[in-house]
């Protein structure tokens with residue numbers, strides 16, 4: 304089917320995430336996932352036998368070994384044999400796959416999880432391997448430098464200033480004070496942040512995400528299970544993802560047409576948006592995504608602190624959906640937008656619209 | 661279990677990949693070895709450099725390869741004050757997206773500008789090729805771009 | 813479309829793109845216990861509190877039930893060959909002579925077999941059900957590594973009954 308407004312109501316029934324830390328050197332991937340999945344199940348009183356499908360998002364590049372995603376299934380318990388899938392993507396895309404399966408109506412519940420320890424290797428080198436292997440990766444441009452190119456393009460186009468980046472970081476870290484799972488939080492004014500050193504100019508330290516070890520899990524539910532497992536289900540009412548060329552120099556880095564298209568198909572503009580959880584690991588990216596989604600100043604953005612407060616690779620996008628859904632479930636919002644990104648400089652973007660009853 | 665009981669080990673992996681290039685990238689890399697830069701004609705007559713086998717936006721077939729550059733214009737840049745171990749230069753430099761003369765898209769490369777004050781968006785830069793005998797057919801055959809008319 | 817070049821080497825058709833990455837690997841709590849056990853010349857496993865199975869090595873979870881394995885269990889030095897193969901293919905860095913026997917060994921008390929070498933027995937005499945024991949490196953060479961186990965050899969006991977290991981093939 305083509306991606307479009309949801310035809311079968313599916314809710315985010317449960318969400319859990321690990322404590323986001325710079326380095327969890329005590330536990331392997333399975334040991335890190337176990338309590339997260341247990342929490343996601345436990346919060347709604349279910350077990351692994353209550354879900355019909357399992358889909359995960361992770362990348363073996365982080366651990367430097369093959370099939371870490373297969374071993375991770377040990378954290379779920381896959382006996383009797385289970386229907387399962389995996390994407391080498393952020394867990395938000397795993398959630399999309401599970402949502403598509405639930406659309407078919409044959410199953411009613413799915414577990415989606417993601418995990419990744421960014422602390423084991425050098426992200427600046429590992430993330431280079433997602434680039435074009437012929438014309439980009441051989442020069443080893445690091446992810447911070449590529450985002451600095453995007454930030455500079457924004458500045459040169461007159462669309463943002465370094466102070467705007469600092470304002471995003473300042474707000475994110477202040478909001479993160481209320482997020483017990485956040486890794487970086489603090490009440491630091493813009494002027495102080497602007498005294499940070501450049502890491503790669505024009506990006507200063509505060510405009511970069513922290514390096515995070517983490518994991519997250521979400522239970523999706525449809526039909527009776529959705530209403531039985533949630534007092535106030537957070538229904539997915541629109542869902543789409545789009546990609547742009549991987550030729551960085553062929554893109555207008557100051558805009559995100561893939562986000563705009565995904566937002567259009569997901570129906571972001573079909574109603575008022577109370578809050579948005581935007582997956583913007585670099586501060587300037589939030590400005591681009593906001594514009595692409597048409598979010599004005601009335602929308603609360605990243606009350607969790609976003610990826611600037613914790614950026615567990617492969618989970619930070621899934622966490623945006625979980626954070627948005629949690630606020631709907633808690634009655635703090637009626638309609639929310641969650642966004643996830645993948646690839647360099649917002650190459651690929653996913654938009655999920657969630658609504659309360 | 662106390663921290664000290666959880667083991668750690670250095671884990672080093674290497675993959676000696678050798679990639680076959682196909683006709684478009686073969687021409688591009690051969691051009692680099694010969695000291696020339698090539699783009700490819702894509703949809704609407706747009707010249708794409710670095711070239712791809714398909715139009716990066718539409719996926720349509722591409723046409724003839726044409727020579728572009730060697731000079732070009734900086735479209736965006738980022739200043740690296742502390743190069744990483746795999747970076748192309750071991751002294752401070754700028755990464756830049758460079759739209760070569762005659763091309764409609766930009767190439768990523770390093771600009772050996774000396775200081776951040778010596779590079780700006782809109783500046784003209786030219787490639788500094790390695791000596792012909794050292795070139796192998798790779799973007800690393802260009803050591804870096806340098807400001808046009810301004811030796812570093 | 814072909815690459816025109818005056819270069820006598822002809823067109824460039826391949827690009828070398830070597831990749832080298834460095835990691836600081838952590839096996840985690842449960843596997844560290846297993847490896848620390850090897851350092852002391854013993855096999856340490858973990859038991860599932862739900863199904864009672866003992867995993868060696870344990871990755872900290874029961875893959876059947878999806879729950880943490882928290883009870884440490886020291887296993888026997890002896891076990892049973894559940895299945896095996898005769899290897900005649902040399903490999904890089906090989907330190908043993910071919911043919912050699914790679915076998916799955918189910919340690920007594922364990923519910924998961926793992927691979928070990930069988931030595932001190934002609935390849936033609938290795939069989940399913942063979943009772944074996946681990947031969948360790950000298951005490952001063954013990955390390956948190958499977959290399960601490962040199963190999964398994966017959967322990968002299970009669971072959972195990974097929975019924976005792978048929979679930980582990």
Ligand SMILES: [Zn+2]
Nearest residue numbers: 860863874877
């Ligand atoms: Zn069990």
